[in-house]
Amino acid sequence: MSVETFRALHHGRAAGDPLILPGPWDVASARVFVDAGFPALATPSMAIAASLGYSDGQGTPxxxxxxxxxxxxxxxxxxxxxxxxxxxxxxxxxxxERVLEAGAVGVNLEDSDPATHALVEPKRQADYLAAVRAAAGDDLFVNARIDTYVRDGDPSPDRTIERGKHYAAAGADGVYPIFAPPEHLRVIADGIGLPVNAVGRPDGPSPRELGRMGATRITFGGGLHLRTLATLKTIAEQLTA
Structure with a gap:
């Protein structure tokens, strides 16, 4: 499917109808989500890493x-x-080149340094995003993850918006202020002017509620994989009951 189809899914949506993107970690899970009617998917690095035997952020080749x-x-x-x-x-x-060869039409790129776990200076990250955009042209939807709420000692919408404006100017299609409080989503969306990605969590607002609060799209990180493993653990325990 084309990037144009994927990009169009982010626009013209009603506030209570966000784009819900389940995160498959293998072919079997991807087919389950597609069979359930979801129009697009978003792979989570954490879940794929776990399925390959690696810890999240700890060197998946x-x-x-x-x-x-x-x-x-x-x-x-x-x-x-x-x-x-x-x-x-x-x-x-x-x-x-490698993303396109793999058949993906979009990417998440985070602004934490994997070596230090500190936030990358926003201008430096914007330069990297601009180079990605220049290399990709219109062939990739670039979702710029903003890690202020997990890396900044004093996170706020203002700090997130400041970064997001740099990334928007660099050509990002959307922003992903991961773990931003739901009540901040509308301010962030209005301040940056791009579709905002929010994380759906079992103990948080529903995807539709997150949409009404300002999110355009909802992803789940490794959460769906973890819930699946919890169910599998219950099944395994039942085998010896």
């Missing part, structure tokens, strides 16, 4: 990550966006 993404994109007929963390240290042109 890029070749293995891209191979997993490619298996998913080949198995379904809906657009797939890929979480590629901070880009695995790849030059922008090489990153874009």
């Amino acid at each position: 890029p070749a293995e990550m891209f191979a997993a993404i490619a298996r998913i994109t080949r198995a379904v007929e809906v657009p797939v966006s890929a979480d590629v963390e901070a880009g695995y240290g790849l030059p922008p042109a090489e990153l874009v």
Whole structure:
């Protein structure tokens, strides 16, 4: 499926009708989500890493990550966006080439340094995003993850908006202020002027509620994988009951 189809899914949506993007970690889970009627998917790096035997952010080899993404994109007929963390240290042109070769139509790129876990200086991150946009042209939906709410000692909508404006100017299609409080979503969306991605959590507002609070799209990180493993654990325990 084309990036145009995926990009269009982010626009013209009613406030209570956000784009819900489940996160598959393998072909089987991807097919379950597509069969349930979801129009697009967004792979979570955490869940794919776990399925490959790695911890989140602890060195999943890029070749293995891209191979997993490619298996998913080949198995379904809906657009797939890929979480590629901070880009695995790849030059922008090489990153874009490998994402497109894997069949993804979008990327998440986070602004935390994987070595130090500190926020990357916003101008530096904007320059990286601009280089990704230049290499991709219009062929990728670039979702710029903003980590102020997990890395900043004093997170606020203002700090998030400041970063988001840099990323918007660099050509980002959307922003992902991960773990932003739901009550901040509307202010962030209005301040940056791009579609906002929010995290759906079992103990938080529903996806539709998050949409009414300002989110355009909802993803789940590794949450769906963790819930699946919890169910599998219950099944395993029942086998010896």
